Amino acid sequence: MKSRNLVKLFLSTLLVGGLSTVIIGFLIKWSEYKVLFLELNMSEILSVTLWLLGVGFIFSVISQMGFFAYLTVHRFGLGIFKGLWNPVQILLIAFVLFDLVYFRYQWFADKGDGLLSYFAFPVFILLYSLIVAYIKSKETNKQAFIPALFFMIVVTSIEWVPALRANEESWLYLMLFPILVCNSYQLLLLHRLISKADK
Template structure:
């Protein structure tokens, strides 16, 4: 990928993370944060709070971008170690189940003190799995390659959970709010990366081809000028 296209790709991912986190903060934190500032006419405090959430989204976007490129490396290593895409797919399925069980048993269960807590946690897992399935199916449809379904699901579930641990470890006041808030930018940025990176790679290949054609044309022109100069 060329530097220009990588910058465009990273910038779009950054904006998606910031916008999604900012919008979700208006929903998740309205009752305990925004409402009191708006009712008191504290517009500056409300705006600064929104800005802080947008910056938090930028941070999560950068975490997701590092996670994606790390996943691309791990995926290639996994295929080489397993010596078979089928075996690597089974390993990915096992890791997905382990990650989901870890979230349920060690991240949610110790802190689920009421039915409302369980409803929230189950709802978030449904959102995670549903987003992963929709994104993976769209990836298969875009590429026409059915064998990448498991890899896409693995990235959207396993890698997203790893990135989500930043929020899952927060168990101070407002822990559930941040667990809810940060899941959505993670899913949005990861879905964007999974679906859009091939387009940027294709554009980079096209740009490199045009660059080589321009260089060849310049070399041809220089050679022609040199020949004319010698004849003179």
């Protein structure tokens, strides 16, 4: 891929991360921020927007580091495991989804908390990732489904670790959704940029 396309991917993903974090940040704490809009407190609105934008840029950079790390790992995986790479990825997907339930429950559950509530995030990530992986495989080929699913679940979960460790609800949402958006964007844009470069 040409360096111009790499720069385009970086800058556009940065923008996607920033804007999605601004939108999600206001939505998550709308009960607090709606007063600013009702009072038309533009300086506070601008201050919060710039802060969320900066945080979103950080999330975007984390997402891009994860994306390019995965591209490298994927090549190594194909070289080392060859035809077994897809089953290995499926096993790792199952392991990560299990960990998102089990370890969060072990570390953060209060007395009386049910295990069922800890399934919400993993189930959402799985369903969202299935949709993105399906779109990727439809736009490229069937072999892209498992790698796309692996990236969307495993890499997203690794990138989400800072919020998982804090276990503060607003941060869990604020970090997860922009990272999912950035990861989806990169995954679905990459083959278009490569195809454009080939032409």
